[in-house]
Amino acid sequence: MVRPKGRGEERERGMASSEDRVQEDLLKIYGLLVARFGPLDWWPAESPFEVMVGAILTQNTAWTNVEKAIKELKAAQLLSPRAIQKVDIKRLRRLIRSSGYFNQKALKLKEFVRFFLAGPFFGSLERMKEMDTQALRERLLAVKGIGPETADSIILYALDQPIFVVDAYTRRAFSRLGFLPLGVGYEETQKFFTAHLPADVALYNDFHAQIVYLGKDYCRKKPVCGDCPLAGLDRCRVEAGTTETQRHRGQEEEEEGKKGREAKSRSERKRRKRGSG
Numbered sequence: 053m054v055r056p057k058g059r060g061e062e063r064e065r066g067m068a069s070s071e072d073r074v075q076e077d078l079l080k081i082y083g084l085l086v087a088r089f090g091p092l093d094w095w096p097a098e099s100p101f102e103v104m105v106g107a108i109l110t111q112n113t114a115w116t117n118v119e120k121a122i123k124e125l126k127a128a129q130l131l132s133p134r135a136i137q138k139v140d141i142k143r144l145r146r147l148i149r150s151s152g153y154f155n156q157k158a159l160k161l162k163e164f165v166r167f168f169l170a171g172p173f174f175g176s177l178e179r180m181k182e183m184d185t186q187a188l189r190e191r192l193l194a195v196k197g198i199g200p201e202t203a204d205s206i207i208l209y210a211l212d213q214p215i216f217v218v219d220a221y222t223r224r225a226f227s228r229l230g231f232l233p234l235g236v237g238y239e240e241t242q243k244f245f246t247a248h249l250p251a252d253v254a255l256y257n258d259f260h261a262q263i264v265y266l267g268k269d270y271c272r273k274k275p276v277c278g279d280c281p282l283a284g285l286d287r288c289r290v291e292a293g294t295t296e297t298q299r300h301r302g303q304e305e306e307e308e309g310k311k312g313r314e315a316k317s318r319s320e321r322k323r324r325k326r327g328s329g
């Protein structure tokens with residue numbers, strides 16, 4: 053079991069820091085999710101390369117559609133970097149059609165295998181693993197069609213390196229839960245989890261999977277709070293029939309007020325300037 057960082061020492065002094073409290077809250081949430089969904093054992097794939105292909109194909113589509121595409125690639129004996137590099141792109145498009153956006157995704161797969169088979173990796177997972185995680189992330193993000201979620205999924209689930217994968221479900225649930233601001237971005241969300249959780253591959257692996265289940269089953273656009281495993285924490289303030297929390301509305305009002313005050317002071321400055329001119 054993953055223990056919160058530095059807990060023992062703080063406890064001895066009887067003064068848990070706010071950092072530790074966030075960590076404890078996150079681990080409590082993780083525990084509640086595991087208690088509901090069970091360990092999820094991600095990523096569903098037979099090889100790291102299959103994870104990489106799945107991470108690209110799952111962009112903007114349901115996993116069931118990806119499974120069909122991967123099954124087609126396997127049946128055609130094309131689930132290897134060299135085979136994808138060599139196959140005619142029209143055939144590749146046909147085989148991955150079920151995953152949607154198949155024209156773009158065929159190009160993305162071609163770009164990715166070109167990157168993977170070239171130096172410094174030359175198709176070696178080991179060489180990829182040897183690279184500093186952030187340096188590898190930068191390189192992956194430079195590949196056309198690879199965004200942060202895809203890059204991080206490859207690093208965590210194919211290469212077993214500790215990087216926290218974020219998606220729309222994570223941002224939505226954890227802003228509703230009060231940890232992050234409304235409309236928070238990918239990098240900020242990732243930094244939040246990285247700052248408060250131990251860099252543990254198994255924890256990052258399963259926590260992301262649990263959040264996906266939370267987002268799919270409960271913390272939807274229109275949340276189903278009644279039976280949510282996190283409802284007992286009483287952190288979310290969601291009114292029946294609405295999609296936003298009271299806290300979010302408060303933030304929005306505050307933001308509006310701030311914008312209004314800024315606009316007012318800008319026009320005041322302009323007026324004074326005109327008066328003095």
Ligand code: SF4
Pocket residue numbers: 225228229270271272275276277280281282283288290
């Ligand atoms: S209680 Fe509601 S808003 Fe909070 S995490 Fe669960 S579904 Fe989302």
